[in-house]
Amino acid sequence: MANRRKTDMTKRMMAFLVCLACVFAVYLLSTGLPHKEETTSKGAKFTVPDRPVDTAESERIYQSMCIACHGDQLQGAVGPELAHIGGTMTKEQLFKKISSGGGGMPAFQSRLTEDELVTIVTWLASHQ
Numbered sequence: 001m002a003n004r005r006k007t008d009m010t011k012r013m014m015a016f017l018v019c020l021a022c023v024f025a026v027y028l029l030s031t032g033l034p035h036k037e038e039t040t041s042k043g044a045k046f047t048v049p050d051r052p053v054d055t056a057e058s059e060r061i062y063q064s065m066c067i068a069c070h071g072d073q074l075q076g077a078v079g080p081e082l083a084h085i086g087g088t089m090t091k092e093q094l095f096k097k098i099s100s101g102g103g104g105m106p107a108f109q110s111r112l113t114e115d116e117l118v119t120i121v122t123w124l125a126s127h128q
């Protein structure tokens with residue numbers, strides 16, 4: 001009888017450890033992956049330089065390249081709404097999405113200079 005109880009305890013301990021491992025795995029996934037995304041192909045940490053928002057220049061770029069898919073009020077059309085994108089994406093994630101595209105979004109790295117990319121990223125990041 002005492003032996004049987006001991007086996008139950010072991011089972012419970014095992015179940016607890018498995019749960020703990022799962023929680024840890026989810027934690028690693030949620031914190032580890034975005035970091036990976038923000039590193040360059042060379043593995044160096046990539047950061048978008050801090051700049052004041054240049055609304056006029058950003059609107060010029062937006063109107064000529066983004067408006068057709070994201071709407072005149074950033075409300076979205078073919079592409080998703082961007083009016084509050086600064087609250088959900090970091091500047092690094094924005095830079096990567098706009099320069100590399102993907103999922104129906106065109107890549108702009110050959111159509112915009114790095115300077116223009118930083119300008120539009122800074123402007124979008126201010127839309128929270």
Ligand code: HEC
Nearest residue numbers: 065066069078079080094097098102103104105106108120
């Ligand atoms: C041909 C249509 C098209 C054009 C032009 C376009 N986009 Fe997009 N964009 C999309 C689509 C479609 C997605 C969704 C991609 C996905 O789900 O991965 C998207 C996604 C995005 C996202 C990520 C939004 C999110 O919620 O995940 C950002 C930021 C973005 N676009 C910015 C821009 C900017 C800035 C420009 C102009 C320089 C631009 N887009 C031009 C179609 C377009």
